Amino acid sequence: SKHITGHTGLLCLLGSPVAHSVSPEMHNEACDQLGLDYTYLAFDVPEEKMPEAVQGLRTMGARGWNITMPGKNIMCKLADKVSPASEISGACNTIVNDNGVLTAYTTDGVGFMRAVAENGVDIIGKKMTLLGAGGAATAILVQAALDGVAEINVFNVRDGFFTRAEEIVAKLNERTKCKVTLHDYEDPEVLRASIADSAILVNGTSVGMAPNTDRTIIIDTSMFHKDLFVFDVIYNPKETRLLREAKEAGCRTGNGMYMLLYQGAASFKLWTGEDMPVEIIKEKYFS
Ligand code: NDP
Structure with missing residues (x-):
């Protein structure tokens, strides 16, 4: 099992419901494979609680998070910067936290x-x-x-x-x-x-x-x-x-299966700078 220390970084998913999501398995597996010291958790957060959740994650220095329904639109408004694609659609599924500056992206x-x-x-x-x-x-x-x-x-x-x-x-x-x-x-x-x-x-x-x-x-x-x-x-x-x-x-x-995988890979790259080992993830979670 994963060795979590005082250095381990936080990644997560916000939305409601989230328990069914494959994202925690996909990202934790990718981190394990590459020896990256992050852990990815899913938090069930309703839309009206998104501002509080974001404030908490920012304070605690989470590296980034995914957003699923119903938070994709409000999260765009809570970010400090917004990618061109997110600006046009008014929605995002990924936040990158660079020392307290939050940038919204959409990787779907x-x-x-x-x-x-x-x-x-x-x-x-x-x-x-x-x-x-x-x-x-x-x-x-x-x-x-x-x-x-x-x-x-x-x-x-x-x-x-x-x-x-x-x-x-x-x-x-x-x-x-x-x-x-x-x-x-x-x-x-x-x-x-x-x-x-x-x-x-x-x-x-x-x-x-x-x-x-x-x-x-x-x-x-x-x-x-x-x-x-x-x-x-x-x-x-x-x-x-x-x-x-x-x-x-x-x-x-x-x-849509590999669309789901590759949106995850694109988010992973934004947070870690690394390419997700997609062939391993495909075999374990998408076959
Ligand atoms: P939304 O509710 O945002 O959009 C649903 C869309 O389907 C709307 O355009 C809606 O039209 C249309 N629709 C629903 N019923 C009918 C109908 N009877 N006739 C015509 N149009 C209809 O949902 P999402 O976009 O989040 O999800 C849509 C699908 O995409 C889901 O199956 C979801 O699982 C999948 N998905 C896949 C992803 C992937 O990575 N592969 C990522 C995200 C979602 P209207 O304007 O009338 O409501």
Whole structure:
């Protein structure tokens, strides 16, 4: 077991619930593997207690922390500095504490881009169709636009996150070279046309997540084509109905598991400066 001393640094996860999270195992394993003297714990903290938690962690000199729902937006406001991606989305999943100065980052989108690249798919300069404008979808949208995806069509129901998404889309069109357009699902032909010349289709919604595994966001499977890479942010189940049907239509597919791993790896790098030994982590916790 781990040898904790007076020198051991603190990393942690804040949010509610947190008990199910794989982050403690992933980060503690990585620290053990590399001989880094940190320990990573999960703290169940509701949104209204985030300011107190941050004050405590800052006072105690924690090196950094992850934030999961429902703290991702408020944490951005509690930080002293904010990365470009977090500034655009108003959300963060990682804080780095440099001697009391807190910087907010969002690594979910970084994890997505790496997961796609590791599938051997190049989406830089290409077109993307993105379904959803919630937390995960927004992180993907912002990072993809910052990293050089040429065009992104975002689809969301109009009475959901649509208004919030409009502001983010406006910022991206102003600040990046990516051409971003927001649509609702009203006219299925708009979605079909977008998918037809996209290199990648991303499900950024929770539709199809366990226990509702019989559901899919793409009802009409004739929208798939063989040049399309279909990515689902969902990691439970590993193969959603969307991915199964896309595969049957001849598409290459990827699930959200390695996005989760690589967002962790990106946070780990920010805190420790080291590359997470991802192959070991994959084998132990993501197989
Ligand atoms: P949010 O609640 O922030 O967003 C959910 C999104 O799904 C919204 O855009 C919502 O639209 C849309 N949605 C839900 N139901 C429907 C429906 N019936 N039809 C159309 N759209 C719908 O959740 P998150 O973004 O945090 O999580 C979404 C999924 O991503 C979850 O399955 C989660 O597990 C996964 N995830 C994966 C990560 C990874 O690393 N792989 C990281 C984070 C999340 P509306 O605006 O109408 O509410």
